[in-house]
Amino acid sequence: MPEGVTKDGKEAKAKAKESPKRRTNLAKIKVELLDGSPMELEADRKIRGHELLSKVCDSLNLVEKDYFGLLYEDRGDPRVWIDLEKRVSKMLKHEPWVVRFAVKFYPPEPTQLQEELTRYQLVLAIRKDLLEGRLPCSTVTHALLASYLLQSELGDYEETENGAGLCKQLKLVPPSSCTPELEEKVVELHKTHRGQTPAEAELNYLENAKKLAMYGVDLHPAKDSENVDITLGVCSSGLLVHREKLRINRFAWPKILKISYKRHNFYVKLRPGEFEQFESTVGFKLANHRAAKKLWKTCVEHHTFFRLMSPEPATRSTLFPRLGSRFHYSGRTHYESRAAPPNRSQPHFARTLSSRRLSSRSADGQ
Missing domain, CATH: 3.10.20.90 (Phosphatidylinositol 3-kinase Catalytic Subunit; Chain A, domain 1)
Known part of the structure; x- marks a missing residue:
């Protein structure tokens, strides 16, 4: 058999074996x-x-x-x-x-966001948190927030407005909260926002949403030292402890000396209080090692982002010892982000809250 035939045959087999997905x-x-x-x-x-x-x-x-x-x-x-x-x-x-x-990081003061487009994305995130039950609030607050969304989406109230239909169509509140009484209240409040631009309505939405107890809190199920079910929440100000949806403790970042995890246990070492002589350590149990590490990483990121002017070098001894993990937060901090304002005029963008205007977007790979 000629040498060329054998070579071509091998190349053909190699191409046949090559997965189409791997060609790119x-x-x-x-x-x-x-x-x-x-x-x-x-x-x-x-x-x-x-x-x-x-x-x-x-x-x-x-x-x-x-x-x-x-x-x-x-x-x-x-x-x-x-x-x-x-x-x-x-x-x-x-x-x-x-x-x-x-x-990922909910600013404690939404006015610190420097572009209208960024604030709009935060509005969408809070609306999603409300709809998915991660951000509980009263019926009164649901109605107020929904009315600002209506003003942002539709502008000033018009007599033809159908409150019941709009609350459902725009998914302004969770389905379980969407009662005729609430829908009526939403329309009443919408009437009072006449003259507000979409940006003003969204800022009012954020100013009210930031006051909610669970705003910007990243929740992690756990158990306390007595094996009682609790929830640990990480936010811009520190670590929160909830039992049966009620906050029972709060550890502010300045109060915390060290946070660590070992196997499925998570530990918080605290500075002595005003009338205390010694440091104390509080322990919690997570579902497994992976859940404990996830909570620790969330604490590292939130503490670095909101409390430090710049990320700490990976090699330095920090508030959060590595315990075998190489992870450290390396992005910009809140301080750095605010210190470098966008160098452009406010961008124009389409508000797509309404499901009737949702469309698929695509972008080409580089």
Whole structure:
């Protein structure tokens, strides 16, 4: 047999074995945005988390990127953050990669956000938190917040407005709270907002939402030392402890000396109080080692973002000892983000709260 025939035969077999997916270095990505619409992307398979987040933010024309992150589902946990320093392919094994764009750090004062577009994304995130039950509030507050959303979406009240239909169509409140009485109250309040621009209505929405007890709190189920079910919440001001939806304790960041985890246990070392002589340590039990580490990482990120002027070097001894984990927060802090205001005029954008205006967006991979 001629030598060339054998060579060609081997090449043909090699091509036949080659998977069609491996012929390209691009991965397909599906992103769920905060208004519920899908975004489709393509990106290099070696892309890291921060590069993918930047790609999504660039597609949305967002420059205040530091408050946002990407969520994915891992081993039954639907709310795991993409690690910005790692390759996305290390976390998401199957294509298309499916992620959700979300607010990671909720600013304690929404007016600190410097662009109207960023505030609008925060409004969408809070609306989502309300609809999914992560942000409990009273019927009165539900009605007030919904009325500001109506003003932002539709402008001034018109006599033809159908409150019942709009509350359901725009998903202004959770279905369980959508009573005729609430819908009537929403319309009454909407009438009082006449003259407010969408940006003003959204700022009023945020000013009321930030007062809610669970605003911006990242929740983690746990058990206390007596094996009673509790919830630990991480937020801009520190660590909150809830039992049966009532806050029973609060550890502010300045009060905390050290936070650590070992196996499924999570520990908080506290400074002595005014009338105390010694430091104290409080322990909690998480479901497993992975849950304890997730809570610890959330604390590292929130403490660094909201309390420090810049991230601490990875090698330095810090408030949060590594205990074998190489993780450290490396993005910009809240201080750094506010110190570098966007160098552009306010961008124009379409508000897509209404489901009748949702449309799929796509962006090409680089």
